[in-house]
Amino acid sequence: MTTPCHNVGAFVLGAPTSPRALVRHADLLTAYADGAIEDGREAYLSHFAFGPEMTAHYRANRNSVAGFAGPCWCRRLVLDIDRADLSAALADARRLVAFLHQRYPEADGNVPVYFSGGKGFHVLVELANHPPPAVGFQHVARTLAEAIAARAGVKIDGAIYDVNHIVRLPNTRHPRTGLFKRRIDPEALFRLDIDGIRDVARHPAGDGIPTVRGPVPQLETDWHEAGQATARDTGARAIRRGAGTGTPDGRAPRYLVDFFRFGTGEGERHQTLFRCAAWLTEQGAPPSLVAALLTEPGCDVGLAPKDVERQIGCGIEHARRQRSATAGPRPEPATDPDAFEQWAIAHESDPLPLEVAEGGRA
Known part of the structure; x- marks a missing residue:
């Protein structure tokens, strides 16, 4: 579990271009998921949570999170499935959830899935192995998420793993469709069609976020492998860069x-x-x-x-x-x-x- 010093989140009330305010990440996410906050406006929260380094950066940069390069963390990793055809997005969400239940049986029934209210679904993987906050945490998170998606045969949005990326909060309204971001329980995910899911999303609900109650050994192994793969990629890039410092390219600076x-x-x-x-x-x-x-x-x-x-x-x-x-x-x-x-x-x-x-x- 995260410690109090890594519970800083960037909150946006209104359109994504609205100013960001620093909040207690876990508390705000829980409040929206539980239905304790009822607000018809859009609202977003940073995918990752931060420590005092973000607070210092925010104050030193005129209340901006841009350019932050310190340690970050997340309890739940979001896998974003976004398709022009919502039926295709639903099929991929089902495929991904079925794979997660098979690969991580300890999490069966506790893999939260949210209909975004727009063109897709957010599938949440709780990092029950509790990896610590770190500089570059987001890169390992992306490697893990893309490895999971590849094994499941599903394409996900990689941009969501930018350190300052924001994600729509549960039970908030999509500005274009008017539908709410709603959690869809596993049974409903495989039973309902698109029209049924849209009907569920016409109203918010304070149904919280289910949690994994014990360790997930395979997830710990997968995180470790993702960390090694990320380190190898970073090292290879450094070697290529070092090898390229000899003769400059005569055609470009x-x-x-x-x-x-x-x-x-x-x-x-x-x-x-x-x-x-x-x-x-x-x-x-x-x-x-x-x-x-x-x-x-x-x-x-x-x-x-x-x-x-x-x-x-x-x-x-x-x-x-x-x-x-x-x-x-x-x-x-x-x-x-x-x-x-x-x-x-x-x-x-x-x-x-x-x-x-x-x-x-x-």
């Missing part, structure tokens, strides 16, 4: 090559992403390609999606300003059509003038 291969450290993430976006733009890559190349690596190093988008945009704009400052004035097409054509090709990714963008209107 080292910081760009390293960013794609290995990511970057916490204190360099914003600057490196900015520099990569600027360099690619300078080479003539259009904004859509720059964003396509850098968005996923930016998120992988722990930046929030909004920060990734902002740094890429700033890098693109910086390169454009630099190019405009050195390119000279635009030639007039009527007096020097060849020079104008060359200028237009060099500036084809620049924003359109207002009168062109708006169809000639002044």
Whole structure:
């Protein structure tokens, strides 16, 4: 079980973009699951819980959790099944739960499953082996979750294991469908069809979260193996990075090559992403390609999606300003059509003038 010093959670009341407040993680989750809090608004809680390091980070960064790289922990690991076809999501949720009951028989009947109220299901695996909080805990958690899903033949969302990821709280309403995130007991999961599950989700319920009452030896083994696999992957990345510090790539700056291969450290993430976006733009890559190349690596190093988008945009704009400052004035097409054509090709990714963008209107 977690200790009081690792019971800090990031709580969001309202849309996911709303400010985060620090709360007692276990207490708030229990209150929503038990129905002690009745609120028609959206509400979210961080997947992982934190210790005093998060409190210090939050205060030092103007009440922001972005960029946190300290130890984290969770009691229940969420496996998120999200499909455009809800029937397919239900089939995969059933397949995953059946596998969990088979692999961890001590947890049979105590694997909580929630209909998200939207496009999928959250299947919770209680870490009954009680792994301690640690820096990088979330990476081992992801390795374990993906290994479980692979064995079950189910695809899950890996983005949920970002250290600051938030998850919709039980018994809160989905803003688009109006349905509630509701726990579906095992018997109902295998008996009800989609319409039946939607009917259950029309109202909240204070049915709590079932817990595993004893040790689960196979889960302890699986966690240990996930930790070893994560360590091997981290070590291999470090070896590859060390081996690549010799001759620099003559076609691209080292910081760009390293960013794609290995990511970057916490204190360099914003600057490196900015520099990569600027360099690619300078080479003539259009904004859509720059964003396509850098968005996923930016998120992988722990930046929030909004920060990734902002740094890429700033890098693109910086390169454009630099190019405009050195390119000279635009030639007039009527007096020097060849020079104008060359200028237009060099500036084809620049924003359109207002009168062109708006169809000639002044």
